[in-house]
Every structure is written in C-alpha cells, then in structure tokens.
Amino acid sequence: MSSLVSATNITCDDATVKVNQRFEVVVHCVPSTWVKAYEARLSFNASIIKANFVREGTLFEEYQTFKSPGLGIIDNVNGSIKNIYALIVGKGNVSTSGSLFIINFTGLKNGSSQIVFDMMLLTNETKYLEDVNTTDGLVTIDGYMIPHQEQNDTVNITQVFLFENFMDATGTHEKHLGRLGWYIYANATGNVTNDEPGVNDEPNNTPQNDVDPLSQWTGNIVMGLIVVFLIIFLFSKLLG
Numbered sequence: 001m002s003s004l005v006s007a008t009n010i011t012c013d014d015a016t017v018k019v020n021q022r023f024e025v026v027v028h029c030v031p032s033t034w035v036k037a038y039e040a041r042l043s044f045n046a047s048i049i050k051a052n053f054v055r056e057g058t059l060f061e062e063y064q065t066f067k068s069p070g071l072g073i074i075d076n077v078n079g080s081i082k083n084i085y086a087l088i089v090g091k092g093n094v095s096t097s098g099s100l101f102i103i104n105f106t107g108l109k110n111g112s113s114q115i116v117f118d119m120m121l122l123t124n125e126t127k128y129l130e131d132v133n134t135t136d137g138l139v140t141i142d143g144y145m146i147p148h149q150e151q152n153d154t155v156n157i158t159q160v161f162l163f164e165n166f167m168d169a170t171g172t173h174e175k176h177l178g179r180l181g182w183y184i185y186a187n188a189t190g191n192v193t194n195d196e197p198g199v200n201d202e203p204n205n206t207p208q209n210d211v212d213p214l215s216q217w218t219g220n221i222v223m224g225l226i227v228v229f230l231i232i233f234l235f236s237k238l239l240g
Contacts (some may be wrong), residue, residue: 008033008132009032010027010028010132012025012137013025013028018142019108020145021145023106026099026102027102031097032129032131033129034125035095036123038122038123039120040084040117041081041117041118042080042115043116044105044115047109048108048113051076051081052104054070055101059099060088063092064088114137115138117134117136
C-alpha cells in the first residue's frame with residue numbers, strides 16, 4: 001500500500017522562457033488519501049502568456065477516464081481556464097503521486113504571470129477531500145529567441161531577434177526560419193544546437209553564383225567580336 005501524507009498537495013511548475021516560445025507547465029498531485037476525480041479552475045495574466053491547450057496528466061493513466069471536452073475551456077481574453085476535470089470511470093482510485101494535467105502556453109511579452117488556482121477540488125469514492133493545499137505557479141518571460149549559432153556556443157545577448165511561433169520549452173519542436181536558413185533550438189539557459197533543414201523548408205532564392213556585371217559585359221563583347229570575325233571569314237571564302 002502507498003505511503004500517504006497528511007494533506008493532499010497540488011503544485012504548479014514555475015517556468016522561465018522567451019517571447020514567442022511555447023512551453024508547458026505541469027500540475028502535480030501528491031495525495032493524502034485515495035483520489036477518484038478532480039476539478040480545477042485557473043487564472044493567469046493574458047497580456048503576458050497565452051494558453052494553447054490542456055492535456056491529461058499521469059495520475060489516472062491506468063484507468064479509463066471521463067473528462068471535459070478539450071480538458072478545459074480556455075479564455076485568453078480574461079486569462080482563465082475553467083471546467084478542467086477528469087473522473088475515473090467505474091471502480092478505481094489512486095493514491096500514488098502523479099500529474100493531474102499539463103497546460104501548454106506561449107510567451108507574449110516580457111514580464112511575469114502567476115498561474116493561480118481559483119478552485120481545486122478532489123474526491124474519492126464518496127466525498128470531497130478536505131485537506132488540499134495548492135501552490136500557484138510563476139511564469140517569467142525574459143528576452144527573445146536567439147539566432148542560429150554553433151552548437152554549445154555562448155549566446156551573445158546583442159544578437160537577439162523577434163520571430164513568430166518557436167519551439168516549446170521541452171525542446172521537442174523546432175522551427176526552420178525559412179530562407180534565412182536558421183534552426184533554433186533554445187532553452188531557458190540560452191543554449192543552442194544545430195539541426196539539418198527539413199523537407200518542408202522554404203526554398204532559398206538567393207543566387208548561388210553571383211556574376212560580376214563588368215565581367216559579363218566584357219564577355220559579351222568578346223563573343224560578339226568572335227561572331228563578326230567568323231562572318232567575315234565565311235564571306236571571304238565565298239567571294240574568293
């Protein structure tokens with residue numbers, strides 16, 4: 001049997017990321033007793049971060065669950081996510097620690113936003129749990145994504161660029177920056193790594209072999225003189 005603590009603790013991850021970087025925060029649960037269902041409502045600063053979607057965590061992964069469509073209703077105008085709930089279908093409870101749910105966000109501008117538990121309810125087979133402690137999360141947006149550099153290079157803070165739709169903080173998605181030919185793979189510590197361009201990269205329309213206009217003009221004159229010489233030579237043969 002699992003060793004249970006005196007109160008159920010619900011905590012939200014902190015994160016430090018960049019503007020336009022996608023990232024995820026995990027809401028963890030350490031139960032004090034058996035848990036069968038949960039419901040949550042959260043709020044955040046919608047001018048600093050934007051919520052993209054919510055997905056189910058690991059707490060109920062061994063069971064079939066009934067959950068809210070999309071696992072929550074996101075309001076990026078007022079900065080809230082409500083109706084986040086999941087219930088084990090049929091018999092079953094859990095008492096081991098795990099993640100309740102994971103929220104995917106995008107950083108919008110420099111600043112900080114708390115992720116606040118406006119409501120956090122848990123139940124067992126018969127009643128709501130009474131001793132539930134929650135710890136809000138804190139997201140800090142600090143700086144911008146960086147241009148491509150050699151692997152493990154130290155980031156030059158003066159070389160910052162603002163682009164749209166970059167990889168998330170877990171480093172599982174990369175974004176090729178079109179004809180600029182950069183791959184970004186940055187985390188909060190400012191490390192970058194290389195990667196090869198993908199099959200869907202935009203074409204590089206930059207000429208590969210630029211021609212000097214003066215050289216091209218000289219070449220045209222030479223070719224013209226050769227043609228004139230050949231014409232004169234042929235006429236001389238015909239007339240002779």
